[in-house]
Amino acid sequence: MTVVGITGPTGAGKTTALEVLAELSFEIVDCDALYYRLLRDDGQLRRKMEEAFGQVFLPDGGLDRRALAKRVFADPAELAKLNAVVFPAVSAAVEQKIRNCSQKGLAIDAINLVESGIGRLCGVTVAVTAPPEIRRRRIMDRDGLTEEQAGARIAAQKSADWYRQHCSFLLENREENREVFQALMRTFFQNLLEIIDKGENCDGSQGMEGKTSAGEEKRL
Secondary structure (H helix, E strand, O other): OEEEEEEOOOOOOHHHHHHHHHHOOEEEEEHHHHHHHHHHHOHHHHHHHHHHHOOOEOOOOOEOHHHHHHHHOOOHHHHHHHHHHHHHHHHHHHHHHHHHOOOOEEEEEOOOOOOOOHHHHOOEEEEEEOOHHHHHHHHHHHHOOOHHHHHHHHHOOOOHHHHHHHOOEEEEOOOOOHHHHHHHHHHHHHHHHHHHHOOOOOOOOOOOOOOOOOOOEEEO
C-alpha cells in the first residue's frame, strides 16, 4: 500500500491534490479533523491537555480554540508545549489508520507533516506551494480577508524553500484555472504511482514526465 503525505501552505492547492488522490482510490486522512476528533473522544489526550494548559475545554466539552490559540501563538514555548502533547497522539492515530486501510493507498493531509514526524510514515511526501501573490489573492477570495490579513497569514507560514528541503517533491501551482491544475495533478500522481508500482525509487532522483528532481520544484 502506498502512503503519500501532502503538505504546503494555505491557498496553494492541497485540496485539489487530495481530491485527485481520492479519485485514484486513496483513503484521505485529514489530520486537522483527526486532531479535533481525538480532543473530543480521547480521554488521555484531554487529560494531557488539561495538565499542560489548565481548563481549556468549554462546558459542552469542546475545545476553547480561541483562548488556546491566543495563548500558544503569542508564546513559542507554549506552542512547543502544545505540539509535544498533540503530535504524538495524532501520529499514533495516523499509524492506526494506515494499519486499517484497505484501499489502494492512503494520503495524509497535514500542515505539520514534517514537524510532527508523520512524514516518516509516508513512502513519499509532496508539498504543494504557490507564489505569495497568488496565494494572497486566493485566500482573500476564499476567506473574505483583507489584503493585510491575508499577507499576515502568509508571513506566518513556511517558505517554499523550507518545503523544498524537507519533502520528496515540491509542486508550484501557478495555474488560475482549477480544472487545469487538477488535470496536471492527475498526470503527476498517475506517473508517480506507476513508478511506485514498478518498485522503483520515488525520491525524486529519477526522470519522468511530471516528476521533479529531489529538492527542485515543478511549476504547474
